[in-house]
Amino acid sequence: MLRDDPWADVLLPRVFEVDGLGALLSEEWPERIAALAEEGRFDRKPLLDGCVSRFLRGGEARDLRWFVALHDALAPTPDESFARLRDHVRLLPASPAAVAEMALREVRRADDDGRLGAAEFAEAADALLFRPEKKLVRAALTWLDRTARKRGRVDATLAALTAVFPSEALDLRERAVKGAVRHAAHVTDEQTGAAVREAAAVLPADLREAVAAAFGEVEEPEAGPPVPPGLPPFTPRTLPPPIGSPAELAEEFAARTRTESEWPGTERLVAGVVELAYRDADAVREALRRVLPDAASWEMSPHALDSYDPGVWATMCVRTLFDPKPKHGLVDARGILRHGRSWTRGDRDVPVLDRFLRWRLREASAAVRRAPVLLATPTEGSGHIDPGVLVSRLERLEAAGADPGRADLAQALLRLPRDAADLDGDAVSRAARLPSKAGRAVAAWLASGGLADPDVECATVSLPSAGAGTGAAGRSTSPVRSRRCWPRAVSRPTSPRCSPSRRTANGSRCRGRTTTGPWRGGRPCCRRTARSSPRTSCRTPGTGTTSWSGRAPCSPSSRRPTAPRGRRPPTCSRTGSRPRPPTSARPWSTRSRRSRAGARCPPPGSARPSARSSPATPSR
Structure with a gap:
């Protein structure tokens, strides 16, 4: 194709002038171009000069790798290589590794021919030994040692x-x-x-x-400078000022939807939505409509809002601003925090941190158009809140007649520095003069010194090794000892056990007739329950455990099979009566009397046998 192309002589030299083109070219072209140059279709000198000039101009390794392959395919002669020796030496200090390896081969080739001068040698040796790639340094050490x-x-x-x-x-x-x-x-x-x-x-x-x-x-x-006794003091970065206008808020929100969100910027954006929407909600809506696309990201499923993604927070607040009757789900979120599950959604075993974040997320969205400010927005790059700023926010809330959210207040207290009372002594007296419960809580928190440093206890825990030998069940038999730490005030993690109320520690119902103990087989164990699941045994008074052949579960009070919800009780196929439960150690029945549910039925006109009578011969 290149041999008969009339534009090849004009376009081929332009390949060396376009940056980023090497990563898009086919890997088969260097061999074809070199073969055509060997036949005389293309001139070798412009191709070699183009490769060297492309190397000297620099670039990423993936863009230059194609030109390295073309240079190697052309196989320069000793005279052609020596004519570009100075350029090869200049490629050694900072070019990509693939280009530097090619340049080193050409320099050593000139040295083997006795054409490498003392100045070129010193420059090449110094450049190679300062390279970060150990492969090139080893090659340079070998070359210097041998020559x-x-x-x-x-x-x-x-x-x-x-x-x-x-x-x-x-x-x-x-x-x-x-x-x-x-x-x-x-x-x-x-x-x-x-x-x-x-x-x-x-x-x-x-x-x-x-x-x-x-x-x-x-x-x-010589002895170096003295080592400092501890780490240098931490200097947090300066946070940007709060968002001051609806136009700035719309610009920040549009930028957050196109890039990955981070928590400091998200806290600033959420605080801006709440504060500006309280001042003028119509102006904020008008500014946001200009940047929101047709398929806006805030029109998402409510189930997608329960995540750790920081971008969801600003999205939910903006969605609340446009929804005339928003549903925040504060009651459900508070229930999740207290009980670890939601009766409306069926969540179970939700981590505590996730529960608290869901609660605070819904409080922040509920504060849109109702509260002038959020309490827990950080004022420093370390995540702390200045005590004076926190008290000023409480004063603004009380002046507006709004109550702070409980999760927002708890998060604000946790973000106060340890020495908050020492930093601003006037903040304690200002908070104590506030009549609200939140003001008294902040005053008490500041007076007590805030959150104390945790007392950490470390212990050695044996865990199964993933790479060790396995037993019969495919489990590891060689433990690995590792150290895990937790605050002393918190109990050590243990496996959930069953409570007397026939529920496991995580809230799930008990199943089966297993005894109390740790987790087995990946399922929580529970106490002996009065009910039995289908095709299990029912306990009858005085006769021990008696198997029931029907599919309906047995009731502990009447010892009769209870029908599933929405279904009729089983009836016998011939007599039309309901099956009677067994009273002896073995179920009694006739040969062909069975109910539609599979339970055995008494014969027509027969009386119920007593517990002392001998059971009839079971059907085969």
């Missing part, structure tokens, strides 16, 4: 090896020291030995001794 005596440049080689002594890679330092000791006897300049001894001061003790044995005594390293 030091052969080319008569031991002094230049040792001067270059000293650049590896401060390296953090121990294997590279050991190779550099071994190479320097190997060529120590062939040093011709005393300044080279002095430079090696001076550079060896940063080496470990064993490597310093090896250098001292070959070059002379090495001075001990």
Whole structure:
């Protein structure tokens, strides 16, 4: 295709001028272009010059990898490589690894032909030994070690090896020291030995001794600056000012919908929605309508709002602003927080942090158009709230006749710094003068010193190892000991056990007739229940456990099978009467008398046998 293309001679040189084009070109083209150049269809010199110029211009590795393949496919001759030797040397310091490997091959090729000068060698050695890739540094060390005596440049080689002594890679330092000791006897300049001894001061003790044995005594390293006793003080970043206008709010919300949200920006955006909507809700709606797309992200399913995604918070507040009759679900969220489950949605075992976040999310959305400010919005980059600012927010709420949300107040108290009373002593007296319960709670919290530092206890816990041997059930048999820490005020985590009310600790109902104990088989165990599930045993007074052959569960009071909800009780196929429960250790029946539900039925006109009478022969 390229051979017969009339535009190939014009467009092919332009390939080297467009940035980012190498990642889009086919991997088969370098071999085809090199084959056409070998046939004389294309001139080799513009292709080689184009590759080198593209390397010198720089770029990402994925964009330059195609040109490296083209350069290798062209296979420059020694004369063509020597003509671009200076360019190859300049590619060694900072070019991508693939380009640097190609340039090193061409430099070593010129050195093997005896065309590499002393200046080019020193520049190439210094550039390679400062590279971050260990592969290139090893290749450079091998090249210097093999050519030091052969080319008569031991002094230049040792001067270059000293650049590896401060390296953090121990294997590279050991190779550099071994190479320097190997060529120590062939040093011709005393300044080279002095430079090696001076550079060896940063080496470990064993490597310093090896250098001292070959070059002379090495001075001990100077003591560094004193190590500080602890970590430097934490300096949080400065938060941006609050959102001040509906136009700025709309711009911030549009930016949040296009990028990944973070909690500091989300807190600022939610606070801006609540505060500006209280001032002028119509202006905020008009500003947001200009940036909301047709299929806005706030028109999402309510089930998608229960997540840890920070972007959901601003979305739900904006959705509340446009909904004339919003449903916040505060009662349901409070029930989830208290009981760990929702009777309307059926959630079970919801983590405490998730429950609290759901509650606060719904409180924030409910505060839109009703409260002038939120209490828990941070004022510092560390997440803390200034005590004076918190009291000022409480004063604004009381002036507007609004009550703060309980979750919002709890979050605000937790975000107060540990030394809040010392930072602002006037905040305690201001909060105490507030008549509301929230003001008294803040005053008491500040007076008590806030949240105390937790007392952490560490213990060793044995866990099964994923890579150890497994038993018959496919479980690991070799434990792994690890340390887990939890506050002493909190009880250690244990497996849920059944309570006397025939419910497990996580709120689920008990099933089966298992005894009280830890979790087994991934399901909570429970006490012996009076009911039995279908096809299980019912306990009858005085006769022990008696199997019931029907599918309907047995009732503990009347010892009769109870019909499932919405279905009629089972009746016998011949007599039309309902089956009688057994009273002996084995169920009595006739040969062919069965109910539609599978229970055995008495024969017509027969009386119910007593518990002392012998049971009839069961049907086969």
